[in-house]
Amino acid sequence: MVKMYLNSIFTDPERTAKLIEIAKNSLQPLLEGAIMNTIPLTIISFIVGIILAVLTALARISSVKIFQIIARVYVSAIRGTPLLVQLFIIFYGLPNIGIIINPFLSAVIGFSLSVGAYASEIIRAAILSIPKGQWEAGYSIGMTYSQALKRIILPQAAKVSIPPLSNSFISLVKDTSLASVVLVTEMFRRAQEITAANYEFLLVYSEAALIYWVICFFLSIIQGFLEKRLDRYVS
Amino acid sequence: MISINGLYKQFGQLEVLKGIDLNVEKGKVVVVIGPSGSGKTTMLRCLNVLETPTKGVISIESQQLDFSKAVSKKNIASFRRLTGMVFQNYNLFPHKTALENVMEGPVIVKGESKVAARKKAQSLLEKVGLGDKIDYYPAQLSGGQQQRVGIARALAMEPEVMLFDEPTSALDPELVGEVLKVMKDLAGEGMTMIVVTHEMRFARDVADEVIFMDGGVIVERNKPEEIFTNPKEERTRKFLNMIQ
Ligand SMILES: Nc1ncnc2c1ncn2[C@@H]1O[C@H](COP(=O)(O)OP(=O)(O)OP(=O)(O)O)[C@@H](O)[C@H]1O
Numbered sequence: 001m002v003k004m005y006l007n008s009i010f011t012d013p014e015r016t017a018k019l020i021e022i023a024k025n026s027l028q029p030l031l032e033g034a035i036m037n038t039i040p041l042t043i044i045s046f047i048v049g050i051i052l053a054v055l056t057a058l059a060r061i062s063s064v065k066i067f068q069i070i071a072r073v074y075v076s077a078i079r080g081t082p083l084l085v086q087l088f089i090i091f092y093g094l095p096n097i098g099i100i101i102n103p104f105l106s107a108v109i110g111f112s113l114s115v116g117a118y119a120s121e122i123i124r125a126a127i128l129s130i131p132k133g134q135w136e137a138g139y140s141i142g143m144t145y146s147q148a149l150k151r152i153i154l155p156q157a158a159k160v161s162i163p164p165l166s167n168s169f170i171s172l173v174k175d176t177s178l179a180s181v182v183l184v185t186e187m188f189r190r191a192q193e194i195t196a197a198n199y200e201f202l203l204v205y206s207e208a209a210l211i212y213w214v215i216c217f218f219l220s221i222i223q224g225f226l227e228k229r230l231d232r233y234v235s
Numbered sequence: 236m237i238s239i240n241g242l243y244k245q246f247g248q249l250e251v252l253k254g255i256d257l258n259v260e261k262g263k264v265v266v267v268i269g270p271s272g273s274g275k276t277t278m279l280r281c282l283n284v285l286e287t288p289t290k291g292v293i294s295i296e297s298q299q300l301d302f303s304k305a306v307s308k309k310n311i312a313s314f315r316r317l318t319g320m321v322f323q324n325y326n327l328f329p330h331k332t333a334l335e336n337v338m339e340g341p342v343i344v345k346g347e348s349k350v351a352a353r354k355k356a357q358s359l360l361e362k363v364g365l366g367d368k369i370d371y372y373p374a375q376l377s378g379g380q381q382q383r384v385g386i387a388r389a390l391a392m393e394p395e396v397m398l399f400d401e402p403t404s405a406l407d408p409e410l411v412g413e414v415l416k417v418m419k420d421l422a423g424e425g426m427t428m429i430v431v432t433h434e435m436r437f438a439r440d441v442a443d444e445v446i447f448m449d450g451g452v453i454v455e456r457n458k459p460e461e462i463f464t465n466p467k468e469e470r471t472r473k474f475l476n477m478i479q
């Protein structure tokens with residue numbers, strides 16, 4: 001099989017030319033999918049998710065029981081169920097009770113909830129990793145809880161959480177391919193559409209994979225750069 | 236000016252302070268000594284309300300907290316401003332420069348303008364001998380320098396009393412002197428101070444009074460020359476023999 005496929009490419013100039021043509025023609029719709037949907041979906045979901053994550057982390061460490069419980073249940077439910085199933089519930093399930101949400105927004109909700117739950121654990125751990133003496137130093141100069149949190153604890157926790165959060169961001173880029181199942185025409189759905197017409201699955205899906213790889217590769221370079229910068233001031 | 240009456244502190248089942256009574260007059264320096272676990276740190280932390288006493292009354296100047304009753308957060312916050320705390324391990328804010336560490340309280344808590352706070356912070360850092368290090372981050376400073384920033388940070392809030400919890404015990408021996416000198420100068424300016432320390436030289440030279448604590452109570456208090464040469468209590472004598 002493999003031999004046949006390779007043979008067909010390298011020995012048949014006409015076939016080679018056709019494949020190159022398909023690859024070229026696919027590139028534009030794939031990149032369009034990436035730029036119009038994959039990337040915005042990633043960025044919007046990540047920002048909303050991080051806000052949710054900070055709130056959840058604060059609820060988890062707060063002394064108010066009910067906040068703690070809500071946060072725990074949320075994190076547990078999201079982490080204990082597949083993202084794919086969550087997306088199906090939001091997009092295909094909710095219309096049954098009259099809530100109809102468009103594909104892009106459904107995906108944003110699904111991914112934000114997911115980032116919110118996973119990142120809240122990262123942020124909570126980062127907050128707890130800041131020595132108790134930092135809170136006390138803040139209190140000792142008269143700060144309130146929220147002043148100490150905002151001025152002393154969160155800036156330090158942010159530094160600690162940037163490396164794991166950038167990993168989450170890179171994972172999210174890849175996870176957005178799941179949005180194809182709720183009809184968002186992000187890059188992977190574009191690939192599916194192209195292959196539906198020409199049956200060149202191996203070529204087109206590999207091309208999509210390559211684009212994901214390039215995006216993630218650049219992100220990991222930025223991540224390395226960020227971490228180096230942050231290292232400068234951390235004791 | 237500071238008075239502590241019937242101060243008790245319990246951690247779960249463990250009773251750490253068992254009825255502390257203490258008065259300190261304005262401008263006096265009191266050194267607290269005593270074996271490990273005797274409750275020295277806990278007493279200072281109660282004065283700064285980093286720990287909530289189980290019961291007892293603390294008053295400084297005109298403000299009073301009675302811990303037999305519920306105490307409001309607002310009262311605690313305003314009471315805290317009367318005391319400046321210097322920690323054993325400095326607890327400087329690592330993401331802020333020396334200057335920013337000192338400015339933080341005046342700007343954020345007191346709402347002073349940045350310009351005024353910067354000016355004050357600068358002169359405080361000069362006072363503790365760090366005028367040339369104001370833009371350094373804590374990680375770039377030695378332990379002794381960090382502790383002097385810690386002192387300046389507490390002073391910036393213009394407290395009535397300065398509380399020191401073993402301010403030199405985390406320092407290399409050659410760095411102890413520079414911190415003690417700053418404290419000595421401060422005492423010379425008439426600052427009221429309560430200092431937990433094992434530096435007996437400092438106690439002898441600077442303290443108006445030395446307090447010996449053991450097992451959560453004040454066992455003995457006296458002038459330094461008295462307590463060091465002629466301790467009245469057996470427990471004090473044993474402790475002094477042990478450390479000298
Ligand atoms: N947060 C806490 N929870 C439980 N026990 C505590 C707590 N803080 C202090 N203790 C206990 O209280 C006792 C007194 O502690 P404290 O730190 O006041 O002693 P100290 O006189 O400062 O000792 P050292 O010279 O070692 O610093 C110790 O037995 C200690 O274990």
Ligand SMILES: [Mg+2]
Binds near residue numbers: 276400
């Ligand atoms: Mg102690």
